[in-house]
Amino acid sequence: MEEKQNWLQWTADRIGWEAIDKAMLxxxxxxxxWAYTLGSTTLFVAIIQLVTGMFLTMxxxxxxxxxxxxxxxxxxxxxLGWLIRGLHHWxxxxxxxxxxxxxxxxxxxxxxKYPRELTWILGVLLLVTVLALGFTGYLLPFDxxxxxxxxxxxSMAGVVPLIGPFLKRVLLxxxxxxxxxxxxFYGLHIWILPALFVLFVVPHLxxxxxxxxxxxxxxxxxxxxxxxx
Amino acid sequence: MSDVRRAxxxxxxxxxxxxxxxxxxxxxxxxxxxxxAIGYFVSPALKTSKGEKWIALGKxxxxxxxxxxAVNFQxxxxxxxxNSELTETAFIVxxxxxxxxxxxxxxxxxSCKVYWSDEKQVYICPCHNGIYDMEGGNISGPPPxxxxxxxxxxxxxxxxxxxxx
Ligand code: HEM
Ligand code: FES
Numbered sequence: 001m002e003e004k005q006n007w008l009q010w011t012a013d014r015i016g017w018e019a020i021d022k023a024m025l026x027x028x029x030x031x032x033x034w035a036y037t038l039g040s041t042t043l044f045v046a047i048i049q050l051v052t053g054m055f056l057t058m059x060x061x062x063x064x065x066x067x068x069x070x071x072x073x074x075x076x077x078x079x080l081g082w083l084i085r086g087l088h089h090w091x092x093x094x095x096x097x098x099x100x101x102x103x104x105x106x107x108x109x110x111x112x113k114y115p116r117e118l119t120w121i122l123g124v125l126l127l128v129t130v131l132a133l134g135f136t137g138y139l140l141p142f143d144x145x146x147x148x149x150x151x152x153x154x155s156m157a158g159v160v161p162l163i164g165p166f167l168k169r170v171l172l173x174x175x176x177x178x179x180x181x182x183x184x185f186y187g188l189h190i191w192i193l194p195a196l197f198v199l200f201v202v203p204h205l206x207x208x209x210x211x212x213x214x215x216x217x218x219x220x221x222x223x224x225x226x227x228x229x
Numbered sequence: 230m231s232d233v234r235r236a237x238x239x240x241x242x243x244x245x246x247x248x249x250x251x252x253x254x255x256x257x258x259x260x261x262x263x264x265x266a267i268g269y270f271v272s273p274a275l276k277t278s279k280g281e282k283w284i285a286l287g288k289x290x291x292x293x294x295x296x297x298x299a300v301n302f303q304x305x306x307x308x309x310x311x312n313s314e315l316t317e318t319a320f321i322v323x324x325x326x327x328x329x330x331x332x333x334x335x336x337x338x339x340s341c342k343v344y345w346s347d348e349k350q351v352y353i354c355p356c357h358n359g360i361y362d363m364e365g366g367n368i369s370g371p372p373p374x375x376x377x378x379x380x381x382x383x384x385x386x387x388x389x390x391x392x393x394x
Contacts, residue, residue, distance in 0.1 A: 055266055073310035079272035080265040
């Protein structure tokens with residue numbers, strides 16, 4: 001850093017930026033490939049989902065009478081509403097795909113082994129959270145597709161041995177998809193699940209920084225060849 | 230690094246170049262989402278109603294002289310994705326046989342609704358005690374100007390006012 005004491009430097013000094021920079025940004029990592037960027041890519045899309053989702057709540061109305069019309073309004077009347085909703089809509093699918101690709105990479109390279117078991121466990125919780133976000137979000141437009149997808153999904157929960165029928169009624173908040181189902185799916189989708197996501201992703205990333213990224217498991221000789229390529 | 234490169238740009242090295250690229254790309258991505266988000270957020274504020282229409286308020290003959298009459302009327306509005314009706318109130322004030330005015334009941338201070346007090350012979354705003362006389366002129370309180378008057382017309386004794394919407 002140079003002599004000049006600008007406000008950026010002033011702030012950085014107080015935050016302890018050097019330590020953060022060393023621990024997170026300029027830390028040493030093994031020689032890895034592009035597959036190792038999948039976690040960061042997932043995080044990037046997650047942030048997009050979070051931001052676009054917040055903006056969607058400004059127009060969306062979680063009631064059976066208004067849900068569909070409010071989304072129509074976003075698509076047709078709000079400036080660039082189609083873009084914000086489009087990003088969130090397609091981002092949801094991209095998110096699920098990325099989470100699986102990231103998980104496969106971790107599995108393929110055996111990166112889940114000691115000392116990264118906890119990172120993996122948090123990852124599994126993140127996977128479930130992402131799938132739950134996708135499932136609850138799917139109901140929100142409240143069109144035919146939403147309605148029947150939610151019936152199918154909750155009926156699947158209904159065949160769980162013993163507690164199935166009860167579980168299904170809890171999910172639906174009743175016997176069938178309706179006002180209460182939409183309200184609770186909305187609550188889950190915008191509050192509970194994103195909160196859980198943050199709760200899991202923070203320690204997940206902490207462990208990535210603390211333990212450091214794993215090197216691809218390659219044989220010694222191959223490693224030398226790898227150097228040339 | 231060679232002297233040639235150093236001479237070319239003493240401050241630029243691989244690390245600062247990449248830092249710059251990352252910051253720029255991040256900034257551009259943030260702008261791609263951020264700028265549309267601003268438009269998205271302010272969008273309803275950019276939609277102002279342009280239309281005007283005449284609405285019938287009632288017969289002038291039914292209004293007593295020097296006795297403001299509160300009349301409700303409906304205007305069709307588009308409230309987001311909902312088409313609904315808004316009920317508004319106006320005061321018809323008749324000064325003599327032929328002269329009359331129609332006042333808005335909206336306080337000119339901060340938009341509360343005023344009411345006519347028969348007892349005190351003034352309009353009173355309940356919010357900060359703005360007081361207006363029968364023709365809407367200011368008597369006391371914070372309102373900065375008289376009550377607004379509607380444009381009016383009379384057809385076969387029927388009073389019409391010009392409203393937005
Ligand atoms: C839902 C969103 C998720 C996000 C945002 C996320 C983010 C990340 C990031 C940024 C890394 C750094 C290394 C890399 O990018 O490959 C990482 C590593 C890791 N992730 Fe995830 N992850 C998610 C889900 C998962 C899932 C579903 C699993 C497995 C079930 C998992 C298991 C791991 C493990 C074990 C590591 C350490 C890998 C290593 O050290 O090589 N993650 N994660
Ligand atoms: S709004 Fe009427 S006096 Fe303040």
